[in-house]
Amino acid sequence: MSESTDKQAANNKPSYKTLLIENIKYRTLLTEKYKRKKPWEKKNDKLLTAFIPGTVKEIFVKTGKKVKEGEKLLVLEAMKMENDILSPINGTIKAINIKAGDRVAKNELIIEFA
Amino acid sequence: MGLKRKTADLKKRMREAIRGGGSQAIKKQKAIGKKTARERILSILDAKSFHEYDLFVEHAGRDFDMDKKYLPGDGVITGTGTISGHPVCIYAQDFTVAGGSLGWMHAKKITKIMDHAMKLKIPIIGINDSGGARIQEGVNALAGYGEIFYRNTQASGVIPQISVILGPCAGGAVYSPALTDFVFVVDGVSKMFITGPEVIKTVLGEEISMEELGGARVHSEITGNSHFYAATEEECFDQIKSLISYIPWNNEKKAATFPKKPPKTKQFNLDEIIPTDPRQPYDVRDVIRAVSDDSEFFEIQELFAANIVIGFARISGQTVGFVANQPLVLAGVLDVDSSDKAARFIRYCDAFNIPIVTLVDLPGYLPGIDQEHAGVIRHGAKMLYAYSEATVPKITVIMRKAYGGGYIAMCSHHLRADFVAAWPTAEIAVMGPEGAANIIFRNEIKNAENPDEMRKQKIKEYKEKFANPYVAAAYGYVDAVVEPYETRNFLIHSLEISSLKAEKGPNKKHGIPPF
Numbered sequence: 284m285s286e287s288t289d290k291q292a293a294n295n296k297p298s299y300k301t302l303l304i305e306n307i308k309y310r311t312l313l314t315e316k317y318k319r320k321k322p323w324e325k326k327n328d329k330l331l332t333a334f335i336p337g338t339v340k341e342i343f344v345k346t347g348k349k350v351k352e353g354e355k356l357l358v359l360e361a362m363k364m365e366n367d368i369l370s371p372i373n374g375t376i377k378a379i380n381i382k383a384g385d386r387v388a389k390n391e392l393i394i395e396f397a
Numbered sequence: 398m399g400l401k402r403k404t405a406d407l408k409k410r411m412r413e414a415i416r417g418g419g420s421q422a423i424k425k426q427k428a429i430g431k432k433t434a435r436e437r438i439l440s441i442l443d444a445k446s447f448h449e450y451d452l453f454v455e456h457a458g459r460d461f462d463m464d465k466k467y468l469p470g471d472g473v474i475t476g477t478g479t480i481s482g483h484p485v486c487i488y489a490q491d492f493t494v495a496g497g498s499l500g501w502m503h504a505k506k507i508t509k510i511m512d513h514a515m516k517l518k519i520p521i522i523g524i525n526d527s528g529g530a531r532i533q534e535g536v537n538a539l540a541g542y543g544e545i546f547y548r549n550t551q552a553s554g555v556i557p558q559i560s561v562i563l564g565p566c567a568g569g570a571v572y573s574p575a576l577t578d579f580v581f582v583v584d585g586v587s588k589m590f591i592t593g594p595e596v597i598k599t600v601l602g603e604e605i606s607m608e609e610l611g612g613a614r615v616h617s618e619i620t621g622n623s624h625f626y627a628a629t630e631e632e633c634f635d636q637i638k639s640l641i642s643y644i645p646w647n648n649e650k651k652a653a654t655f656p657k658k659p660p661k662t663k664q665f666n667l668d669e670i671i672p673t674d675p676r677q678p679y680d681v682r683d684v685i686r687a688v689s690d691d692s693e694f695f696e697i698q699e700l701f702a703a704n705i706v707i708g709f710a711r712i713s714g715q716t717v718g719f720v721a722n723q724p725l726v727l728a729g730v731l732d733v734d735s736s737d738k739a740a741r742f743i744r745y746c747d748a749f750n751i752p753i754v755t756l757v758d759l760p761g762y763l764p765g766i767d768q769e770h771a772g773v774i775r776h777g778a779k780m781l782y783a784y785s786e787a788t789v790p791k792i793t794v795i796m797r798k799a800y801g802g803g804y805i806a807m808c809s810h811h812l813r814a815d816f817v818a819a820w821p822t823a824e825i826a827v828m829g830p831e832g833a834a835n836i837i838f839r840n841e842i843k844n845a846e847n848p849d850e851m852r853k854q855k856i857k858e859y860k861e862k863f864a865n866p867y868v869a870a871a872y873g874y875v876d877a878v879v880e881p882y883e884t885r886n887f888l889i890h891s892l893e894i895s896s897l898k899a900e901k902g903p904n905k906k907h908g909i910p911p912f
Contacts, residue, residue, distance in 0.1 A: 302728045304829070305760065305829045306835065307676060310678050312727075316618070388602055389601055
């Protein structure tokens with residue numbers, strides 16, 4: 284190691300964080316991967332999102348309609364495949380955020396249930 | 398034709414074959430900071446030791462006018478040579494010839510040198526720099542990859558297999574390196590992925606650069622697909638040479654012995670490295686240096702899962718593999734990545750007759766939904782499997798904390814460590830004192846007039862009674878309690894007397910490890 288990097292190392296004091304394991308607080312460094320991890324979110328069945336980016340071909344339901352679990356809501360065309368999007372729950376459609384012909388991104392909110 | 402004319406003809410043919418893709422293509426290769434395939438081989442091998450084979454192999458493509466094309470060496474250079482006197486087989490894909498694309502004869506050259514390595518029982522080094530399958534050769538290109546993968550698997554654990562990624566290595570091509578023992582990458586040069594940025598953009602609408610998707614840094618830090626990261630090709634070649642010095646030629650041999658050298662104890666003093674408070678960090682690599690010859694440590698996967706440290710060093714001139722919890726990073730916990738990293742290394746050492754020294758200082762497993770959902774149960778089990786299965790000498794030093802399942806996993810007596818030493822600072826317990834006291838004395842704490850005071854007192858009591866090496870030593874789970882400065886002597890002696898260890902597991906075709 285050259286002298287300059289030695290000095291750098293001395294100046295760049297490591298930035299220790301606290302990690303709690305079984306009620307004990309450890310002083311330690313965190314990894315990039317650890318810092319990047321996303322907090323877990325409980326899946327909300329009332330918010331339907333696009334599982335793949337694509338184009339909305341046809342919509343079969345209207346706002347206010349009562350639907351059964353497994354009922355066909357719309358067709359989403361992606362990668363030259365027509366995907367039937369089915370209702371995940373028994374419920375009432377509160378909002379439809381798309382119209383036929385729209386392009387949607389992955390994870391875009393398309394339908395909300397009441 | 399006289400001999401003179403015949404040799405002149407040979408020389409002419411050789412000149413043509415050796416020029417690779419020609420000066421324009423070579424210029425392009427150099428412009429992006431890459432060496433040519435031939436330069437790479439010559440830089441890795443000892444001077445004048447390279448013997449080339451199959452220089453005059455021609456490609457077998459017959460469709461799409463390929464029969465009219467001449468591809469020198471069919472885009473790959475193969476041969477044998479030595480690295481510091483150690484024999485190796487080597488091949489290097491030549492990107493200047495048809496983009497280093499893999500056709501049938503290109504693959505045959507590679508499989509031929511692989512077969513050679515297996516027959517001769519010497520390591521094989523593969524330098525990857527290829528655009529992928531030669532589409533014009535159709536299913537024969539796929540056949541070529543399949544033949545390579547099969548040989549990689551057959552050779553696994555018999556001869557060392559080293560992959561050097563010095564260019565693109567995409568699609569099916571990535572699976573040969575993935576099957577080999579060690580993968581070397583160079584910043585800005587190596588690119589590895591199954592599906593590239595173009596496909597990802599089309600299918601998922603997500604934009605990412607090649608470097609961000611599968612560059613050297615990503616594979617060294619995030620995916621763990623690579624084992625050695627270098628800033629330049631030269632640095633990479635030095636790393637390969639160092640690695641070769643630490644490993645044996647094959648699974649029936651031991652690694653070369655070097656002259657004994659004492660550690661630099663002034664710089665790495667065990668009495669000063671470790672804080673006695675188990676919550677305080679330190680760099681466990683300093684401990685490894687403090688007990689190793691000349692304080693030299695050759696670390697593997699330095700950037701990936703840095704909460705566990707693995708690598709080679711020498712003790713009394715003999716190669717040993719170190720596995721050590723790293724309190725400096727994530728408090729040294731075991732998690733999905735660190736278990737995966739250590740387990741594979743343990744199996745490597747076991748396959749190639751390299752004794753394993755385990756240094757223990759860990760609070761247990763990393764808590765988290767992401768860990769549980771990523772399968773920490775299955776990945777954590779790999780550690781237990783790898784240590785239990787290994788029959789090379791296994792020596793364990795418990796330095797500070799060894800709590801819960803982490804204690805068992807880190808090559809405990811119960812997984813058949815041959816020798817377990819503990820330092821007086823060791824705390825071997827079913828869990829950390831704080832957690833244990835809260836459970837055992839729950840009622841006393843709850844019913845006390847001052848619960849906080851009572852908790853503190855009970856933690857203190859538990860610490861005094863159990864946070865030490867003597868409870869485990871009383872059951873014989875720890876063979877010796879030694880002062881830190883005695884550690885090197887303990888290791889030297891343990892390694893010496895176990896040098897003839899020849900343990901055999903039960904007869905079976907193979908086990909079913911949790912991978």
